Amino acid sequence: MAKDFHGWEAVAVRTVPQGADLRSLRKARGLTLSEVAGELGRSVGWLSQVERDISVPEASELRRLADIFGVPVSLFAAPAARGEEQGRIVRAAARRAIGERTPGLIESLLSPDLTDAFEVIHSTFQPGASRHEPVQRPTAELAMIIEGRLDVWLGPDKFTIARGDAVRVRGEPLRWANPYKSPAVAVWVISPPVY
Amino acid sequence: MAKDFHGWEAVAVRTVPQGADLRSLRKARGLTLSEVAGELGRSVGWLSQVERDISVPEASELRRLADIFGVPVSLFAAPAARGEEQGRIVRAAARRAIGERTPGLIESLLSPDLTDAFEVIHSTFQPGASRHEPVQRPTAELAMIIEGRLDVWLGPDKFTIARGDAVRVRGEPLRWANPYKSPAVAVWVISPPVY
DNA sequence: CCATGAAAATCTTTCGCCATTTTTCATCGG
DNA sequence: CCGATGAAAAATGGCGAAAGATTTTCATGG
Numbered sequence: 001m002a003k004d005f006h007g008w009e010a011v012a013v014r015t016v017p018q019g020a021d022l023r024s025l026r027k028a029r030g031l032t033l034s035e036v037a038g039e040l041g042r043s044v045g046w047l048s049q050v051e052r053d054i055s056v057p058e059a060s061e062l063r064r065l066a067d068i069f070g071v072p073v074s075l076f077a078a079p080a081a082r083g084e085e086q087g088r089i090v091r092a093a094a095r096r097a098i099g100e101r102t103p104g105l106i107e108s109l110l111s112p113d114l115t116d117a118f119e120v121i122h123s124t125f126q127p128g129a130s131r132h133e134p135v136q137r138p139t140a141e142l143a144m145i146i147e148g149r150l151d152v153w154l155g156p157d158k159f160t161i162a163r164g165d166a167v168r169v170r171g172e173p174l175r176w177a178n179p180y181k182s183p184a185v186a187v188w189v190i191s192p193p194v195y
Numbered sequence: 196m197a198k199d200f201h202g203w204e205a206v207a208v209r210t211v212p213q214g215a216d217l218r219s220l221r222k223a224r225g226l227t228l229s230e231v232a233g234e235l236g237r238s239v240g241w242l243s244q245v246e247r248d249i250s251v252p253e254a255s256e257l258r259r260l261a262d263i264f265g266v267p268v269s270l271f272a273a274p275a276a277r278g279e280e281q282g283r284i285v286r287a288a289a290r291r292a293i294g295e296r297t298p299g300l301i302e303s304l305l306s307p308d309l310t311d312a313f314e315v316i317h318s319t320f321q322p323g324a325s326r327h328e329p330v331q332r333p334t335a336e337l338a339m340i341i342e343g344r345l346d347v348w349l350g351p352d353k354f355t356i357a358r359g360d361a362v363r364v365r366g367e368p369l370r371w372a373n374p375y376k377s378p379a380v381a382v383w384v385i386s387p388p389v390y
Numbered sequence: 391c392c393a394t395g396a397a398a399a400t401c402t403t404t405c406g407c408c409a410t411t412t413t414t415c416a417t418c419g420g
Numbered sequence: 421c422c423g424a425t426g427a428a429a430a431a432t433g434g435c436g437a438a439a440g441a442t443t444t445t446c447a448t449g450g
Contacts, residue, residue, distance in 0.1 A: 048445095
């Protein structure tokens with residue numbers, strides 16, 4: 001299905017299947033093909049084909065899909081691995097960016113796609129950054145700090161975690177702050193996936 | 196239920212509930228209470244109570260349980276966090292050790308317990324160590340290298356991954372080697388849990 | 391060639407029923 | 421008195437059928 005002839009590869013568009021990701025995103029939000037297709041003004045059959053990499057959406061449609069799912073387009077636009085590595089290896093330099101939903105928090109995907117029972121995110125918390133509004137999700141999450149220190153609140157309880165420490169969150173309201181001088185970097189596991 | 200009076204806390208025994216872990220281990224292996232109870236020569240009711248932290252097994256029984264489940268006793272014996280941190284924070288120094296199943300591979304648990312849909316392991320691959328026999332599990336796994344470099348084979352394909360790179364394994368046979376001079380350290384996510 | 395929309399196929403949900411597993415609890419023995 | 425047992429009660433899990441919803445296929449028309 002991949003059209004890899006002429007000069008096509010050179011452009012910044014993903015040339016690899018991405019339909020499965022779209023399907024995961026849609027399912028994770030409990031939407032049906034017809035709901036999304038309606039929103040998009042396209043037919044159900046077409047969207048089904050897009051999710052199975054039989055049809056290809058236009059860039060503008062991809063943008064609207066990102067919008068519908070509440071994810072940044074960068075999630076789709078990022079370059080993917082090639083050859084054998086495809087779907088198996090995610091190089092540090094080739095991670096897909098996730099929007100800076102909270103200022104000072106830079107996230108990127110360690111998972112090659114969104115089709116697993118969990119997803120893994122690489123998170124960098126900038127010095128001085130913080131999130132005051134607690135996030136609360138119906139998920140189980142576990143983060144390990146690999147660099148720096150971070151303050152986290154689970155409900156009312158505050159903890160300071162440093163390199164090598166892990167925190168597990170199960171549906172509790174979570175907020176965080178990095179009042180320290182250096183960035184805090186974490187590997188963040190979320191199940192089920194929220195992206 | 197926890198008997199926290201007199202001098203009890205001082206001993207090296209876990210004073211916190213652990214029954215849920217035993218239950219997870221048993222369920223993960225598809226065993227029933229009566230199968231395990233029979234093996235142990237105890238009643239079903241008693242084992243049910245142990246798994247709900249109503250009854251307490253003796254050390255010798257714990258040893259036999261570890262044996263039945265094929266896990267090292269260190270999984271039970273390790274000190275756990277205290278107070279608010281209990282079940283939420285796992286400090287680097289307080290991780291539960293997992294046996295060195297493969298020589299040169301040191302693993303410890305980042306998850307506070309075994310009751311989630313996934314488990315997260317901190318793995319150190321010693322220089323020169325390798326696993327020749329492929330492991331193949333009916334799981335989805337994702338590992339990110341946080342230190343050093345590691346060679347991995349997914350089926351016939353070999354990859355070298357370094358700090359910041361991630362590899363995803365979905366049921367394929369996996370083997371690895373660290374032919375480099377420094378240890379490779381990874382955060383390893385496995386779903387569903389195998390411990 | 392590609393998208394549409396209707397038909398076909400697949401998947402999901404629900405339910406009743408039965409078997410198994412787990413929990414509860416009165417009783418027994420140390 | 422305490423904790424373990426084993427039987428009764430409760431809860432859970434599996435299966436098959438039926439209904440409903442969703443997804444895929446494909447003939448047709450733009």
